[in-house]
Amino acid sequence: MTNHLTLSFLLILASLPLALNSAAGGLESDANKPLKSVGLSEATAFLPVDDAFTFSLNSDDDSATLVWIIAPEHYLYRHAFSVAIDITHSDGSIKQIPLTAQTLFSQGIKTTDDYFGPVQIYYYQATAQLPMEQIKALASHTDGSVNQRQLSIQYQGCAEAGLCYPVQTRQIQLP
Numbered sequence: 001m002t003n004h005l006t007l008s009f010l011l012i013l014a015s016l017p018l019a020l021n022s023a024a025g026g027l028e029s030d031a032n033k034p035l036k037s038v039g040l041s042e043a044t045a046f047l048p049v050d051d052a053f054t055f056s057l058n059s060d061d062d063s064a065t066l067v068w069i070i071a072p073e074h075y076l077y078r079h080a081f082s083v084a085i086d087i088t089h090s091d092g093s094i095k096q097i098p099l100t101a102q103t104l105f106s107q108g109i110k111t112t113d114d115y116f117g118p119v120q121i122y123y124y125q126a127t128a129q130l131p132m133e134q135i136k137a138l139a140s141h142t143d144g145s146v147n148q149r150q151l152s153i154q155y156q157g158c159a160e161a162g163l164c165y166p167v168q169t170r171q172i173q174l175p
Helices: 002-023 132-140
Strands: 053-059 064-070 074-077 082-089 094-098 109-113 117-122 125-129 146-155 157-159 168-173
Touching (some): 053 146, 053 168, 064 074, 082 132
Antiparallel strands (some): 053 064, 064 125, 074 117, 082 094, 082 146, 109 117, 146 168
């Protein structure tokens, strides 16, 4: 009788994982499965750059702020930001005046990048306050042959899944 009870008990224990699995809707635990590595043959869908880093300019008469909304699991590099004013003359020539040093950028997160070393990066949002006095002064001190004025903005970021986007350049017309 004892052997029969022991055998029945062992059979119940052996069937317990099957009963639990069917009770959970056929789901299996991942706890004991080996981790799968993602190879080059498995494509990862990356966001288009304009979806990963949405860019806009908020301005009024006295101030202008560049705003980047950064998708989750993406980041922008602080050292890759560049701001300049492009003045296009009627003869087609363009004079570019750098404004990056005078632009106030929001505080990034300090980290060490495998390729660039110590850097600042931005998650979720980055902002840059433009030097409006200097922009207005540059726009007003022209020789009369100016046809067009625009800001030229450069930035670069990466997806944490392993893709770094090329440097992006956007132009914004000044009023």
